[in-house]
Amino acid sequence: MKTFNKVISLVTVIVFVFSMMAVPAFATGREGFPTVTGNENLTVTYYSDSALTNEIKNAEPNSVVYAKVTANVPSGTFASLDVNLAVENATIDEDISSFSIAGLARDTSVGNTINSARNGANIYIGLDSEGGGSYNSPTNYEELSVDPSYMDLAGSTSFAVTTYKLTVGASGTVKFTNSGESAGMGCGIDIGGIDFDFETGEGSGDPIVEQVTVVDTGLAIGGSTPAEKQVSFKATFDETKEYSHKLSAADLEDAIAKDITVVKTVDGTQGTDNIIADLKVDFDHENHKFTINFANGVGEGEVLATGAAATATFTYKLTEAVVDYTYDHVEFNGAKVEGGRVETAYDAKYLDDTTLKNAFVVYGKKTVDGVATEEVVAVPADKGHVNIGRSATSNEVSIFVYFKGANIESITLGFTDVPVDYSNVKAELTTTEFANNTDAATVKAAVKVTATKTQGVIKTDNITLTLGTDYDVEIYGNPANVTENGYVTVTLKGEFAEKELTPLDGKLIFGVTPDTIEYKDYVIEFEGGNTTFLATATDEDIKGKMTVKADKYVNSSKIGTEEVAPANFESVVIERSTGLVTVTLKAGEPYKGETVTATITLKDVIEYRNVRATMSTRMFPAGATDETIKGALTIVADKYVNNVLDGAEQSALPADEYTVAIDTVDANNKTVKITYSEKCISVADAYKEFAVAVGISANAKITLSPAGTVNKGEDFNAAISVEGLGTNKVYAAVIKISANTGTGTGTLVSFTPAAGYDKHSEDMENGTVTVIRNAGGTAADVLGTFTIKAAADKDAEIVVKVETLKLTTVEGDDIANLPSFTGDEERIIVTEVVVPTTAKINASFDIKTLGDVTSAKDKFKAGLKVTKGTDVVTVPAENIVVTEKKVELKDLEVEAGVYKVSVDVPGYTKAEVEIKVIYDSETNTMNVTSSATGREAIYAGDVDGNGSINAKDYADLVAKIGQAAAENVNCDLYTKDGEANISVNDIITMVYEFETYFGATITSAGLIVE
Structure with missing residues (x-):
């Protein structure tokens, strides 16, 4: 049935696609959008007067001038301007805003108009929706998925933004530059277009924001001062030329120096001499590169021109030694393989072909430039490697050893202790609604738990687990009979204890028909049955010792007594003169505004505060008696009755309110311990224990x-x-x-x-x-x-x-x-121990698509990112490798920390792994651990980028294929055979693969949850 449904869906897609070929996709309602010319900018002009009548190129030191800022928009359309301006060799005294266009407003709420901390200014101009202004083109915006919201400037291509009053500095050149983004906003001129290619159907649909270029020729301070000569250098070197790897370092540097040419330009005039002999060249032979330092070429009265490079770096190539190998043997996990068979304990890591191949290493004897070294080493993969052969009915694996293209040896890899594993453990309730007071055994019996059993390569689905042996069931609250809606919690045990359960929390919800509940015979009880309180106790203290209880009736039958939560008290009133406590409960069910009373007794409180104990001395001669030591002790306090001072302050504390003990620590040291009665509620500026010394040494x-x-x-x-x-x-x-x-x-x-x-x-x-x-x-x-x-x-x-x-x-x-x-x-x-500071990290992600990824290699390289916390780690291009179906991070050298390696490519699901680099002080090494399982992948078809392949992706994919077919253009990765134009065969192939992953749950690590 699945195959039949898939064929039906394929036919539907093909019919839909060919119908789209007749009408170009996305053609209606897209005309009239402005386009970027590249000449969008701000220009700055300087004047000596506030009326802006006298334009100037020079200014006296410390004088006042005016700088006019004009926005240039060749398209004649405008949505917003957001920029931070910084000024060199001057300070901004005042912002004299000259902006005035109906429908637009200059807003300073995004930042101060003048930013003195950065010696610059923030400018934000946008549509004035509150003033009645709004978009006025294109007129058909409502048919789009985004609102461009921009204005026509009525034929104008430029407008005045503002004028700054400046105090120039003592020397140099006054100049405005773009200093970067303002807080929370973009940094550019938005002309109102959208980022969407209607020919290819690609783009975000967001408004285009053009970066601001500030055109400012500068204002010279003290223009009569002779300017220094502006110099620049141009170095050329043929980086494709190779030098013999047998040259010494000195000879190699001499040979390279002869091939370098450096020409100097002074005030725009280029010299004809090669001045490389006058400059310093720094060589880095380890990385095959060198750097030319132009500093020695800058003469007296000359300065390096603004923006001119101070150095130039080139790489050079060396010829490679001719290395060859003759076959010797193959090793498995470091042990030489003999006899054509290897036995190993069944290990999950060997189920991965890549890991299994890496466990076998081919060795040979090495020759360099035709000279035999007789050294036996692991040969490169292009010289010797292994291939894997698997059987669907056996756990044994065939290993084929290749050397220089020929299969020279076959090895059988057998596994001992083949494990039994369980997966896809699911729990469900066969009955989800129970009658009130249903017994717990019946509820538990309604739970069914199944799993998939895998023994080696044999898989059996939907085996039934046994209650009590393989899993336990607990009912919420563990009642003997269920009386209210709740849930059961399924907990795996035994050999299933560590397995993942669906649902993850093991909770299955059930319903119960509710009973009729009411409360009667309310009473107030006090903690410990004690109804006597101190007169100083507050109402809150008394309330804290008080509870209200009532008899609970279910369906008119008493089942017990329960406490009423204070949240259900409407009010609590304590009459201190009579001791009457009255609690009024909330009106309505179930407490009906009942009133409950009780009587308490209040008694006087005697307290001693600010108790002070002092000793006149704590150094005593040898042989001093305990009574002599006690004689040095004085204790005083303030007596309070019900929080009111009774008598004089700091009177002697009555002897029956404390006891004194002298304890011997050793022959020379004793401790004076004071124990106070409970009436002594505060001890200030004193110790309850004093240390005294009797003839001590140290x-x-x-x-x-x-x-x-x-x-x-x-x-x-x-x-x-x-x-x-x-x-x-x-x-x-x-x-x-x-x-x-x-x-x-x-x-x-x-x-x-x-x-x-x-x-x-x-x-x-x-x-x-x-x-x-x-x-x-x-x-x-x-x-x-x-x-x-x-x-x-x-x-x-x-x-x-x-x-x-x-x-x-x-x-x-x-x-x-x-x-x-x-x-x-x-x-x-x-x-002296040298501590390592860096380590190399690696990560690998499979690319799941039937299409050829060779033409899109740059997309996958750009999509691989490395971060450390919130910081982005720079990854050199040579550390990212894209092969036919894989994107890899290889040997990136990093410091200690926690790193995330992620892949984010438009049209594919996202994936990431976490790698930890931790210094081990015991072994003095950097340990590298990774969350990777070897199955990380990104899957084609996630058009909206939400991490799953769903129905919306399906529709967007069909639309894209239809547009490509209608316009007879290549459809990027969706062609299977790499031909220039998409075909019906390609559509069928891609839809089939899309449906393979449709609806699958894909984790953030790029793993499909079974």
Whole structure:
């Protein structure tokens, strides 16, 4: 039936096409559009007066002049003007607009008229739709798919735009130029034509915007000053000439220099001498090119003319060595093939002919210029390669080895462990409507899951999977009986767990006839059953502890109790004098404006705020008792009753509102811990825990990172810590280190304080920093980290040493040396590792069309783009290769990052792959990974460019073929045999291929979803 339908559609297309041959396509309603002449521009003329009566060519330095801007439109039609002007050697003082044409308006909303930041001006003129103006031609625009919206200028081909009042500079030439696009707009003169070729049917149909050329001969400042001579150079070299590859570099450069000719032109007069001997030539032998620098040819009183090239670059050719090979052997995945058969584990990558061919490499012995090297190497593909032979009923593959055109060996490739795979897994509901309270088992049983089974090359469609073994079904909410519309979720399991399911989310929607629902017996409940609240609690605090519940009835039968969401409260009123809480619910079903009440109790709140704890000292002699330490503690606070201050501020905090504990950290350090009651709601300018010291000592410690070695010129870290004090004891420290006493020197770069400390001062030149503990911070024994640059040469030893360490354990005390201080030092060796910065990336896309792509090679080259984020990566032409049915990106050298390689060709679906280039510090290599599967492709027939081949594409394709046939012209890629004119056979062939992909789902990567 499919074949019959296809034949019917082909016949329909042929009849339609031949009917179109009688009437040229798209001929009606297309006359009258203006065309671009290439002379659309803006001209600038300078005057000495605002009345524009005295035209000038020169101006005095720092004087005021006027520049008139005129638009020239040879077609006499106009849609819009949008341009940014920049001026050299002058500033714009005022924009004196002289534009006045009925139906058009100059709009400054797209940008300031004068743009001082760019020393230029923005100009936008368009149709004045609000002022009554609009298009007036062509009169038949309504028959078109686009509205050109342009005006005739009533026979005029130019009009005044504006006049700028300028203050010229001290020297040079005043000149206006086009500085580029304005914000959000195009940059050009739109004359009102459309981008559409009515002969070929190609084009976007959008208005044509012609780029603005600014014609400005310039205004000389101080015209009596002698002008410098304007010079330019012309270099010629025959890039087709070949030089012997056996020449030394010096001999090669001498030979090339003799073939270069450079002629100098001064103020328009061309010299006759060849001055190549006076110029510098830079050779790049690796890339076979050289650059001539003209700077040495510019003499005294001369300057390089504006726009003249400062250099000239040429390429040269070398003769190639004659390389030949004799056959030796073939390898599969790096192992020599012997005996005519290879066994390998079944691998999906070998199902791709290209990958499989690449796994076999032909080797031979190499000769260069007739001299045998006896070296066994992989031979070029044009000398030796393999071809693939496949069987539809067997997993074995025949490999035919060719060397210099002859089949010299045949190899059988066998696969072990042939896998079983499943695809096209689909779930559906055999019943989509259920009665209310249908049990879950019945709903689950209505789900049917099928799949396609593939074992090697054997494929079986529509096998039925088993519930519980191959998949599970969950009902939304997992009810015992369904009572409302919902869905089931199908989850694959077992060997199907990783397969893609249709639908992707596994959801299948079902319907249930709804029940009648109502709510009765409303009550207000409070969290924990507690109806007593603090007098300071706000209404919102009370509401936050409150819920409204009601008994739910379904079909007049009570099924349970539910909470009413606050969104259904019309109002909540709390009478604080009586404690009465009243909740009014929303009117209408299901709550009917019910009113619910409850009573609460409010009690006084006693709080202690701004609690302040201080210690008169935190340095104690050895043997000090806990009571002696407690005696140094004072605690005060403000007492509030129901948010009102009760008594004097900062009175002594009652002893029953806190407890004090003295904990021993070690022999020299103790902690004073204060625990406050819940009435103490704020603690300001104090700590709940104080560290005190009793006869302490400390040592310095250095920890280097990395340890052992550091790369030359790179940074390493030296963490400075204190030993002997215990954690949370240091309050301030002065650290002085050095890194210049070894065989190499380290440069101190910066210091970063550790968590809990702030950097108070820093002197990297002397290696000294001061740190102070954060207010309320918890300081550890690490004080901070110095960053040091390894400035020494390879194999040098850098010694990092703590010269002095002054610190205190008492907040606010002077910083001083503690008893028994000792320093520390560590060593690190300088190494030198070269880190790679670039890698080469590749990508490949098949071109799916029966037509010959040779004539359209440039289209596919231009359609391949590479981007990194939002930046477009420049791709040299030699890195894009288009073969008979493939477009490839080859060996593009890039830096680390994430790249997208995409293909966008009009008339084809789009495709892209993602390639990641990541530096691996462990292996010191650049890793390249790609999302490509090897099946990426672009498909002919996507006429509207939306990524799929649909009915609209079908109609547009038929129209295009019909137009080509009617006009007897070549139809680009739609000819199969490459002849000049399209034929009936070509139409049948193309429509057949179009229908092959019609309606297919094509991913953004260019893959057809099965």
